[in-house]
Amino acid sequence: MPISVSTVRGYVLEELLARLLQDNGYRLLVAADQDREALKDSGKGLLVRGRGTNHQVDVLGELDLPLPFSLPLRLFVEAKHRNGRLGIEYARNAYGTIRDVNEYYSTWTPGAYRIPMKRHQYQYALFSANGFTKPAQEYALAQQISLIDLSNPGFSALLDVANDIAVRIVDLATRIDLASLPLNQVRHALRHALGTWPGNIDDEIFPDLAGRINLLLGSAAEAVFPTPEFGLAAADDRTLVGLPVIQRREEPADEDDDLPLMRELPTDQLADIVTAVGQVALDHLILGFPAAPFILVLLVDDPTAFREYIDNPSNPDLQVYLEPTDHHNRPRGDNRASSSDWQIVPIDGAGFRFSFTLPAILADWMRNGELPTWSLREAKTTLLSSIAIVHGSRVLRLLYRPHRG
Secondary structure, eight states: OOOOHHHHHHHHHHHHHHHHHHHTTEEEOOSGGGOTTTEEEETTEEEEEOSSSEEEESEEEEEOSOOTTSOOEEEEEEEEOOSSOBOHHHHHHHHHHHHHHHTOOBOOOSSSOOOOBOOOEEEEEEEETTOBOHHHHHHHHHHTOEEEEOOSGGGHHHHHHHHHHHHHHHHHHHHTTOSSOOHHHHHHHHHHHHTOSOTTSOOSSSHHHHHHHHHHHHHHHHHHSOOOOOGGGSHHHHHHTTOOOOOOOOOOOOGGGGSOOOOOOOHHHHHHHHGGGGGOOOTTEEEEEESSSSOEEEEESOHHHHHHHHHOTTSOOEEEEEEEOOGGGSOTTOOOSSEEEEEEEETTOOSOOEEEEEEHHHHHHHHHOOSTTOOHHHHHHHTTSEEEEEETTEEEEEEEOOOOO
16 A cells, blocks of 8 residues: 555554553454454455455454443444544445444354354444544434544644654655555554554464564563453364354455565564554543443543542442533634533542543534534433443443532
């Protein structure tokens, strides 16, 4: 693929967001061995089987918590770090992908009979460094595609890291005169650096790269980013606990699988670049899951105080109130028209606050009551009445209560 900084920094941003998913209750899927019925490896990365075709996925996470009366939830993540707002074509592509994979019926069932049935519920989260156009927001909201606007200044450090790593990768590729980016190699490198490559999967494609990065990171980095294992989804693990393993029949190779391998970036130099990303702190970013068809990325103003609160199992769910941030209080030069900022304030005076950004169209509905019988109060008591935060094995709920102070 052509090499440009704007494209590469989107890929780097996706891998940083994958780390955020892993920190917030999601198990990352990076290889077909984790689910041979639904996933497939290709020369370009991981594919998810759909009813009509297979779909390439850059970042795929599975929520590690059981949901009553629901199939296990899997989340596609796509990120764009570009100068302009994303248009409706990105939302349409997301919806087409999700509809097709959600209509794929697996024949994996215990015992001798194979009963076609759905095994997972897929959703899609689209991140943009500079917001979304109004048509994209309208379409995504109607089709329950999560749009996450990263134009809030609180995300600037995250975006700067993605840009810095991308510039260095493109510079390396240019110096050795690569015609196209070896994306699979770059993703593997970032996943080893960020600790999002499962610890019980050998990287058979880039073993030297994995070894070099692990050597550079050392044991101190392993303590910060412990490598996860992917549990009972793998064939070997299923066999150990006596569960059946369905071996899929061989399928025709994709046309692209027969193409000659592209040239790669030098292992040592690529490892030197990506190890810097392993030191990035993401503790000020928290995923919030409201009772609504979208995801929130929360900015916490005091990560240490929040971690101390959520790590204490005796602390209850938080009673909070929500307030739109006054547009006039934004920093000078922040003229974002595509988003609206909100604050979540604990009522009991806990030593931290959250803020988040909503796409403008949703914020306008909540502020101005543009829908019939819709008001800001009703929006708070429905869409944002309960926001769940997953940390380890605990789920903390932020419960909206009217503010009377």
